[in-house]
Amino acid sequence: MSSSFYSPVLAQLVPYLPGEQPKIERLVKLNTNENPYPPSPRVVAAITQAAQQGLQLYPDPESSALRQAIATQLGLAEQHVFVGNGSDEVLAHAFFAFFQQSHPLLMPDISYSFYQVYCRLYGISAQTVPLREGLRLAVADYGLAPGQSVAGVVVANPNAPTGIGLPLADIEQLLQLHPTSVVLVDEAYVDFGGQSAVPLIARYPNLLVVHTLSKSRSLAGLRIGYACGQTHLIEALTRVKNSFNSYPLDRLAIAGGVAALDDTAYFERTRQQVMSSREGLVLALEDLGFEVLPSQANFVFARHPLFDAATLAAGLRSHGVLVRHFKQPRIEQYLRISVGTPQQCDALLQALAQLLMPGGAPQ
Numbered sequence: 001m002s003s004s005f006y007s008p009v010l011a012q013l014v015p016y017l018p019g020e021q022p023k024i025e026r027l028v029k030l031n032t033n034e035n036p037y038p039p040s041p042r043v044v045a046a047i048t049q050a051a052q053q054g055l056q057l058y059p060d061p062e063s064s065a066l067r068q069a070i071a072t073q074l075g076l077a078e079q080h081v082f083v084g085n086g087s088d089e090v091l092a093h094a095f096f097a098f099f100q101q102s103h104p105l106l107m108p109d110i111s112y113s114f115y116q117v118y119c120r121l122y123g124i125s126a127q128t129v130p131l132r133e134g135l136r137l138a139v140a141d142y143g144l145a146p147g148q149s150v151a152g153v154v155v156a157n158p159n160a161p162t163g164i165g166l167p168l169a170d171i172e173q174l175l176q177l178h179p180t181s182v183v184l185v186d187e188a189y190v191d192f193g194g195q196s197a198v199p200l201i202a203r204y205p206n207l208l209v210v211h212t213l214s215k216s217r218s219l220a221g222l223r224i225g226y227a228c229g230q231t232h233l234i235e236a237l238t239r240v241k242n243s244f245n246s247y248p249l250d251r252l253a254i255a256g257g258v259a260a261l262d263d264t265a266y267f268e269r270t271r272q273q274v275m276s277s278r279e280g281l282v283l284a285l286e287d288l289g290f291e292v293l294p295s296q297a298n299f300v301f302a303r304h305p306l307f308d309a310a311t312l313a314a315g316l317r318s319h320g321v322l323v324r325h326f327k328q329p330r331i332e333q334y335l336r337i338s339v340g341t342p343q344q345c346d347a348l349l350q351a352l353a354q355l356l357m358p359g360g361a362p363q
């Protein structure tokens with residue numbers, strides 16, 4: 001749709017397409033990488049308490065209590081932490097603050113598709129670097145040719161939607177290849193087995209690490225994300241935020257976020273459960289003939305050599321199981337499947353077993 005009221009920039013926008021949030025319940029929802037477990041009970045208690053006092057007042061514009069809780073957890077100081085309304089908002093502010101330059105931003109050709117959306121929103125040119133064989137990222141491909149300049153680099157680690165993680169040494173090499181640009185490492189899935197770059201922050205003024213409470217803390221519905229980096233980067237993000245919305249996190253989110261971060265035992269238990277279900281899911285998918293990429297995330301990326309992925313996704317949906325399929329070159333034969341509870345994984349595997357039987361699905 002277009003209209004003569006639209007600005008030229010608006011006419012150019014191609015928005016991000018989120019995975020389906022079905023209106024019908026009972027579906028086995030393995031399509032948007034939410035945590036299959038509810039948040040810690042302490043989160044609900046903290047939100048209930050916060051709702052009973054002070055909702056007529058604006059929240060703390062600095063979200064100090066939450067930033068302090070995050071900093072404590074990571075061994076940083078509060079001034080090294082920026083929080084936003086989901087990590088998507090944090091990413092958007094970072095793109096605006098650091099990558100709106102005359103040079104292109106480097107990113108893998110297969111990665112979180114929101115990066116390209118922000119590029120169009122802010123007029124940033126994206127230069128994609130193809131992943132290699134097996135959808136693996138090779139840091140050597142990110143070096144600069146003589147005379148070449150870039151606005152920065154953005155990678156997801158573990159990558160989405162492949163689930164493949166990079167070792168810390170690779171991230172360090174990326175930081176050294178681009179000492180004068182911001183290297184943004186989106187660690188949305190790091191708590192499911194990845195290696196975090198947070199310990200490198202003290203040594204690299206160009207490193208910005210972004211995390212979310214949506215996945216490993218089961219809080220996709222509360223919208224909390226954050227960035228960690230040296231003070232000059234955090235101040236830049238704060239300047240953008242205070243030019244956009246002084247109160248991106250409401251009182252309930254701040255209270256719930258602090259409670260989630262405090263309940264370390266619950267966090268450890270649920271993330272271990274997800275990782276252990278993932279290992280079982282990978283083996284069972286391989287038994288069904290799928291090729292599964294090595295995942296360090298709460299999802300797996302898999303393809304079947306004999307069955308079309310779009311057809312399988314549609315077949316699964318008719319069995320009440322939602323998975324994500326991307327109609328995108330190089331990955332259109334893959335399915336991205338979030339790791340559910342053991343019961344949800346069983347439901348997926350049973351539906352797949354039926355679809356893969358002779359006559360089970362058109363090929």
Ligand SMILES: *Cc1c(COP(=O)(O)O)cnc(C)c1O
Nearest residue numbers: 086087088112160188212214225
């Ligand atoms: C889920 C996800 C996000 C967004 O998380 P929110 O905090 O819910 O906005 C960011 N990056 C990647 C790679 C993700 O998968």
